[in-house]
Amino acid sequence: MAAGKLSIVATPIGNLGDITFRGLWNLKECTVVYAEDTRVILKLLNHYGLRKSVFRLDAATEGKKGNEVIERLEKGEHVVYVTDAGTPGISDPGARLVAAVREALPEAKIEAIPGPSALTAALSIAGLQSDEFLFLGFLPHKKGRQTAIKKIAASEYPVVLYESPHRILKLLKELDAAAPKSRVTIARELTKIHEEVLVGSPAELSRQLQAKKAVRGEFVVILSRS
DSSP states (O other), X not given: OOXXXXXXXXXXXXXXXXXXXXXXXHHHHOSEEEESOHHHHHHHHHHTTOOOOEEEOOTTTHHHHHHHHHHHHHTTOEEEEEOSSBOTTSSSTTHHHHHHHHHHOTTSEEEEEOOOOHHHXXXXXXXXXXXXXXXXXXXXXSTTXXXXXXXXXXOSSOEEEEEOTTTHHHHHHHHHHHOTTOEEEEEESTTSTTOEEEEEOHHHHHHHHHHHSOOOSOEEEEEEOO
């Protein structure tokens, strides 16, 4: 029996209309779906009237469930993997799954079904020359964080990172101390109703966000020297 296929499918970061036709086709035709959070993918599947068996495979279970996926591929099944939003493996689970399949079952087909990504979405509306940039994903919460901040401040290229609403003010304070004259672009709630893009110095953006009092949604933060 021929080995099966693993499709890594990018899903909407907000607006459900952003799923590609190819992404929907794979979700429709696959044998089974593995997802970072089954509740999130079920909302997408239900929105498009798709009925599939869905199993959880998150960062904590990627190793154990990876073996399960390999067993399915050995049987010739078509497995789709999705994360909560955007492209799997980009500051999300998925990389270890792909690596495990490549090692254990090199004859299996692994295909990328490209689509939404908060990283590229934010860069496209930041107005920066982004032929070259440094992507750091989520910074460490404690150990290594100050080293990362120094790396950001010293970078000759624009730096893109992700941050949560709980730590965005802390990040801006750290950036203000390390690179007070830098240009910061913040994009939050991308593709959603309350999408917002703010541009200014770290101190200016900190004041703007504090004035809002309640800030929701994950942030894409882009720091550049000008």
